[in-house]
Amino acid sequence: MRKLIYGMNLTLDGYIAAPGDDISWSGPSDELFQWWSDQMRASELSLYGRKLWETMSSYWPTGDQQPNATPAEIEFARLWRDRPKVVFSSTIDKVDWNTRLVTGDAVAEITRLKAEDAGPMEIGGATLAGAAMRAGLIDEYMLVTVPVLVGGGTPFFTALDSWVNLTLVETRTFPGGAVLTRYETKR
Template sequence: MRKLIYAMNLSLDGYIATPGDDIGWSGPPNQELFQWWLEHEQAGGLSLYGRKLWETMSSHWPTGDQRPDATAAEIAYARNWRDTPKVVFSSTIDKVDWNSRLVTGDAIAEITRLKAEDGDPMHIGGATLAGAAVRAGLVDEYAVVTHPVLIGGGTPFFTALHTWIHLNHLETRTFPGGTVLTRYATRR
């Protein structure tokens, strides 16, 4: 059975994007944090995206290694992003590329099916998609990357829940600039 990990950058007040879906508030990550994201992504075998995050990622990373100022880590991240299989969940787009397939039907049924397979961990991103997976009890681990900024509103990292979810602390790590990674496992 595969593990499902929900990891994203968020503001100290708990948002992943501003009301206009801007994620630029986090600024470019420092090298140590970017290296963590690279290693996190390399450890996964499948990435699950909602439409908005898919559009953000696919607008940059397919050619992110071709920028003249790309760092070695950015080059590695772009190559890993292209090579990693991806599933995009959306009912409003009709085509995806870059080693991806589109699912327009029941996201929870498909994630449940994918979790039952053997393989490396799956990463899920996008608050709407991840929120549905959280409410369905499918998320095994949370990697909360909290930046020291307050944005006052927008898309929350955690959506409304039907019941409490108890967690076990796995790790806390502080990066230069005050960004804090906290990892938790769902208590089963």
């Protein structure tokens, strides 16, 4: 059975996007960008909800061709383009860049993917990850907390039906004050 990992940058007050889907607060250092690239390299499949897909696909297909792209951004763009991805949405009808679209039951498809004998997969997007959380499908949480308070927006965590007990497995600080906390779900 493959592992499902939910990880994103979030504000100190728990949001992955400020009101209006503003993520301008999240500009990572080169070291943090490299860390995210390493995480992508360590997994085999990325799962996206529609909103995160639209954000990622609006920039990363050509992110390595931007005039001020850093070496870390160039590497991430190339990894992102080549990586197998699944987008879950009932409102879009086309995806590109090594991506498959699923319009049906996300929890059923994620459960099917988890049952495969394959490497880890990562999930992103609050709504999609929230559904996976409520279904008990997430094995690991990677929170990169950025020292900013935005006061509202899209929360990293969703309301749950029951407690989820976790074990802290790693902490790390990055330039600029971002802090990684990584937890595994106790089963």
